Amino acid sequence: MISGFRTLLYKEVLRFWKVNFQTIAAPVLTAVLYLMIFSHVLEAQLQVHGIAYTSFLIPGLVMMSALQNAFANSSSSLIQSKVTGSVIFVLLPPISYVEFFFAYVVAAVLRALMVALGVLLVTIWFAVPAMVAPQWILLFLVLGGGTMGALGMIAGIWADKFDQLAGFQNFLIMPLTMLSGVFYSLHSLPVFWQQVSRFNPVFYMIDGFRFGFFGVSDVPPENSLAVAGTSFLMVSAATLALLRSGYKLRS
């Protein structure tokens, strides 16, 4: 019974691993470029929560890269197989929609973990951040990656063309991840934008993730965990409902 899931997961991992230059090395490079530029400009001027700016920035960049790539993994896999028609190979076998869901989400989380590890390893060269509570780091990475992986499934199922998916990515995922306190503390924002940021679930994912490094955060990590967990459950439920209905996959 479980074998369909296992093979589909293996296939999804092999798919991104075979093109790891694009799927892992490229996002690591992007994150390093952000780090080089912002730390060059701001390292001397800024401390956040009493932490040197470069150190503060690293966890945010790690998490942002992980989240964006979790989304990219499931969404691009689905849209590609839909556009080329090869999605039929996973629709013909006896694979349940639940197995289908978990295979894509777990693959997205694994890609998120690899990208996170890659960014972290390269940025050690710039600054070595503390890791006071590694269990929080892993927990937020898995929940955040899972949420974005499931959201990527929704986008990949919904989109009929690559440009529709790009729209989803550019107008939803990018703003959500960029305006989430990766580059700043919430408290440095004007009150209005602080309020707006509190409606962005990605803010909590990044804030909780960063707590695992420094033991300080904008909001208590338990609150962030509740938001990240609820996001994961809600997006998962929506994705499972779509898969169950066969929306755009089984006519």
Place this chain on the structure above:
Amino acid sequence: MPFAVAVERVEKRFGSLLALAGVSLQISEGEFFGLLGPNGAGKTTLISCLAGLSRPSAGKLVVMGYDVVSNYRAARRLLGVVPQELVFDPFFTVRETLRIQSGYFGIRHNEDWIDEILANLDLTGKADTNMRRLSGGMKRRVLVAQALVHKPPVIVLDEPTAGVDVELRQGLWQFIRRLNRDGHTVILTTHYLEEAEALCGRIAMLKQGRVVALDTTSNLLARFAGHTLALRLAGSAKLPPELSARATQNEGMWTFRLGSLGEIEPLLAAMREAGCVIDDLRLTQADLEDVFLGVMQSSDYRKETVP
């Protein structure tokens, strides 16, 4: 005897379009069954419903006793489908593709069978080649291989020889015939009617989502049968109107469909009387193409053959 496939009053609606308008048919185990019809007749829709790619709006489909909706796991494990579109996953080699497809069906360590399929489809030399680098005909054969990894007792081939050259087509049919002899039920849709005539024991013809003919190939041929007489008249002579009404004309050739050979004599006599001189004459036995055209022109055929 249990049916390999049973289709009961299946309807499929796409918006206002009724793609399948109540299709019923039963296919016994071990049959080589043909599904024919013009484009848009509903062949692929029917296959999609059988394979679980589409959900029927009404009716039910059963594979080897298992309902394809309520018992989809068992039904899909017993069914192998070669899709019509030439699709492939560009990330993998031929062998990876087949290993992965085996895994989807819960089969691990399938190497012996994979090697056997590859050999039979003349793909052994391409096992470690990326799918992207294969020619169209090779990709088509990999699709056949993918449908067979789990040794399904029921095999559905949706236009499997489109774009495959003659030599490979022969090889492919030899292999499929062997699978059929070994007990696999084969369901085939094709545009090559001579292929269907040579391979299929029984044939259903679909038109606008309905079964308009369902009989053994030999009965279909016998019923429409007879022969066709094609002739060309010398010079600018014309057929008398009572004869031309019975014939169809194509590039100067007049074609008569004959119920029996006895009809030839009076026909020629009538022509002689009218002073027509015959330049060229051919007598041919009706083939499936004539049957097909006949059925598609008169959709009342089903009432005569299906009780």
